[in-house]
Amino acid sequence: MSRRDTLLHHATQRTPRYTSYPTAPHFHEGVDAAMLTGWLQALDPARPVSLYVHVPYCRSLCWYCGCNTRATTRAEPVAAYLEKLLAELDLLTARLPGRMQISHFAMGGGTPAILSPDQITRLMDAVRARFEFQPGAELSIEIDPRHFTRADADGLARTGFTRASTGVQSFDPAVQAAINRIQPWELAAIAFDRLREAGVSAINIDLLYGLPRQSTASARASAEAAADLMPDRLAVFGYAHVPHMMAHQRLIRDEDLPDARGRLDQADAMEDALTQAGYQAIGIDHYARPDDAMARALNTRTLKRNFQGYTTDPSDTLLGLGASAISALPQGYVQAHSDVRAWGQAVEAGRLPVRRGVAISDEDRIRRAVIEQLMTYFEADPAAIAAAHGLPAPQADLSALEQAGIVMREGARIRIAPGYRPLARLAAAAFDAYLTTGAARHSVSV
Numbered sequence: 001m002s003r004r005d006t007l008l009h010h011a012t013q014r015t016p017r018y019t020s021y022p023t024a025p026h027f028h029e030g031v032d033a034a035m036l037t038g039w040l041q042a043l044d045p046a047r048p049v050s051l052y053v054h055v056p057y058c059r060s061l062c063w064y065c066g067c068n069t070r071a072t073t074r075a076e077p078v079a080a081y082l083e084k085l086l087a088e089l090d091l092l093t094a095r096l097p098g099r100m101q102i103s104h105f106a107m108g109g110g111t112p113a114i115l116s117p118d119q120i121t122r123l124m125d126a127v128r129a130r131f132e133f134q135p136g137a138e139l140s141i142e143i144d145p146r147h148f149t150r151a152d153a154d155g156l157a158r159t160g161f162t163r164a165s166t167g168v169q170s171f172d173p174a175v176q177a178a179i180n181r182i183q184p185w186e187l188a189a190i191a192f193d194r195l196r197e198a199g200v201s202a203i204n205i206d207l208l209y210g211l212p213r214q215s216t217a218s219a220r221a222s223a224e225a226a227a228d229l230m231p232d233r234l235a236v237f238g239y240a241h242v243p244h245m246m247a248h249q250r251l252i253r254d255e256d257l258p259d260a261r262g263r264l265d266q267a268d269a270m271e272d273a274l275t276q277a278g279y280q281a282i283g284i285d286h287y288a289r290p291d292d293a294m295a296r297a298l299n300t301r302t303l304k305r306n307f308q309g310y311t312t313d314p315s316d317t318l319l320g321l322g323a324s325a326i327s328a329l330p331q332g333y334v335q336a337h338s339d340v341r342a343w344g345q346a347v348e349a350g351r352l353p354v355r356r357g358v359a360i361s362d363e364d365r366i367r368r369a370v371i372e373q374l375m376t377y378f379e380a381d382p383a384a385i386a387a388a389h390g391l392p393a394p395q396a397d398l399s400a401l402e403q404a405g406i407v408m409r410e411g412a413r414i415r416i417a418p419g420y421r422p423l424a425r426l427a428a429a430a431f432d433a434y435l436t437t438g439a440a441r442h443s444v445s446v
């Protein structure tokens with residue numbers, strides 16, 4: 001079988017994206033607010049944490065969206081949400097062992113920049129009153145260029161934001177019409193000019209392949225047009241069509257979607273366009289300018305993977321605020337209620353709004369480290385990772401992937417063969433002890 005046929009044969013297998021391990025479908029309600037309280041109190045106050053704030057509101061709904069968000073054109077729900085966020089911040093910090101340092105701060109959604117400059121100032125003042133930002137800490141936020149004024153950009157700069165991320169997905173007008181996101185290139189260019197002029201100099205762009213009415217030529221042209229905007233980083237994801245889970249995706253017609261071959265061609269064309277434009281490929285779906293911190297972290301082997309994908313964040317603790325936000329603590333993962341009403345009711349009642357989570361065993365830790373190495377560096381030495389923890393190497397059946405030439409062994413080291421890096425999720429899945437349950441809930445691998 002040719003390399004391309006092998007890629008195609010495996011591309012439609014459903015695997016997690018492994019932004020955590022165990023993955024979110026294995027979170028359960030046995031992890032509750034009392035357990036999270038204990039985990040928070042046990043944190044080492046001398047070690048910095050990351051803080052993530054989720055804002056589940058957008059001005060309109062993009063039909064491809066897989067995020068926990070809802071559309072609103074009214075100011076009241078956003079204002080009410082902010083009040084509860086501030087209350088949750090108090091609930092969280094009351095359970096920490098002291099005033100902690102922040103190494104990374106991120107706001108995602110939804111569209112967190114839907115908060116007005118005054119509202120963002122209020123939130124950031126509250127965070128700064130309770131945490132200490134480390135010198136050089138990264139503060140990032142997702143923006144929507146369709147609703148982004150000069151005052152918004154100035155407000156972000158004034159409150160210390162250093163990086164902005166925007167979902168572009170495609171610059172093709174036909175694709176934009178098919179996903180309900182009309183956003184011409186010029187609009188993105190204006191938003192980026194505003195950010196840079198204000199002093200928010202680091203910019204990320206998200207692109208998608210596998211969208212309705214997207215062709216290989218269109219995908220390549222979008223990647224080239226995105227590179228013309230000179231972002232520091234790009235992420236290129238495959239559109240996950242799961243209309244049984246995301247009702248608004250039913251507005252996307254199945255017959256408009258490319259097949260597996262088309263998706264693969266589009267992913268290849270975008271990678272080619274971005275590497276030709278001078279970007280370094282990072283992991284399975286990121287690209288960075290060679291002088292960007294993410295490229296440097298890859299080269300120095302300090303790059304990690306968390307819920308935001310690849311990260312330069314050195315902290316092993318991520319605290320989440322807001323509906324559906326996930327916290328990653330040394331002891332395990334905890335997710336807040338996704339339903340804004342349930343989340344808000346818990347906060348108003350003075351309870352941490354925990355919906356579910358999972359405690360991590362020693363074996364989980366070993367498997368997570370192996371999976372992270374495979375997803376980030378395309379190689380891992382499971383026996384060495386386990387030995388460092390005084391444990392035996394985790395078992396995994398890689399025989400089919402080895403026979404297909406996707407995985408190679410060099411002594412105890414496992415390596416994803418060159419040319420098969422888009423299939424890293426399959427090798428990672430071989431180390432997933434939970435995968436036999438819930439695999440259908442994941443997206444296709446490429």
Ligand code: SF4
Pocket residue numbers: 057058060061062065066067069109110111144167
């Ligand atoms: S702006 Fe982003 S979060 Fe909001 S609906 Fe569109 S894709 Fe989803």
